[in-house]
Each structure stands twice: as C-alpha cells, then as structure tokens.
Amino acid sequence: MIAIGATEKKLTASMALRLESSPWILLLDGQKSSFVANPYRNVAASAAKIVEFLRQKNVTCIYCGGVSQEMQRLLDASRIQSVLVFGDKVSLKYYVNIATGSKTADSPTNAD
Numbered sequence: 001m002i003a004i005g006a007t008e009k010k011l012t013a014s015m016a017l018r019l020e021s022s023p024w025i026l027l028l029d030g031q032k033s034s035f036v037a038n039p040y041r042n043v044a045a046s047a048a049k050i051v052e053f054l055r056q057k058n059v060t061c062i063y064c065g066g067v068s069q070e071m072q073r074l075l076d077a078s079r080i081q082s083v084l085v086f087g088d089k090v091s092l093k094y095y096v097n098i099a100t101g102s103k104t105a106d107s108p109t110n111a112d
Contacts, residue, residue, distance in 0.1 A: 017065030047071040
C-alpha cells in the first residue's frame, strides 16, 4: 500500500509536500485508491501518531516532498519506505498512474 499526502480530496489535486500536515491521505493499493482524512494534521509532534496510523493501514511506502528526521527514523523502524519527490504541484493522478502501471503517466504536474 502506498500513501500520498493530498491537498484536496480529488485525484486532480496536488501532492502535499509533507504528509504529516496534509489534510488528506491518498491510499493506493493496486487498482484501488481511497482518500482518508489525516487525523493528525493539526497535532503537535505527530510523527509517531501518523506512522502508527500508516502501519495500521498496511502502508509500505509514502511519496512526499520531505519528512522530519524523527519521522524518517520512525518510518525506517516500521519498514515504511519514503520516496522523496522534488517539484511543486505534483499531481496525484500521476502517482496513481505509476502505481497502477498505466501508460498515461506523462507529466507529474497539474496543468492548472
């Protein structure tokens, strides 16, 4: 299962740069995808809580722009891989296409 922080609850939204502070988390599991509200978005020192949340959702990989040292340590301890993505306005649909093996994953950015 892959988790990506989302700025909005729609596939045309951009990826949030930090999963910890994103309002939504997109969960990708093969051909299925679903959005869940980030329950720890506004919680101080949320790294341990968000990593435990990801573990409970059976997440094995996250895509993000960066994570804190503490969160990276917790991800490593939980065997959750973090893939750092550089650039702004990275489209969620781009990652859905990659995760599902779609041939339409041309551009990582939103046109709007």
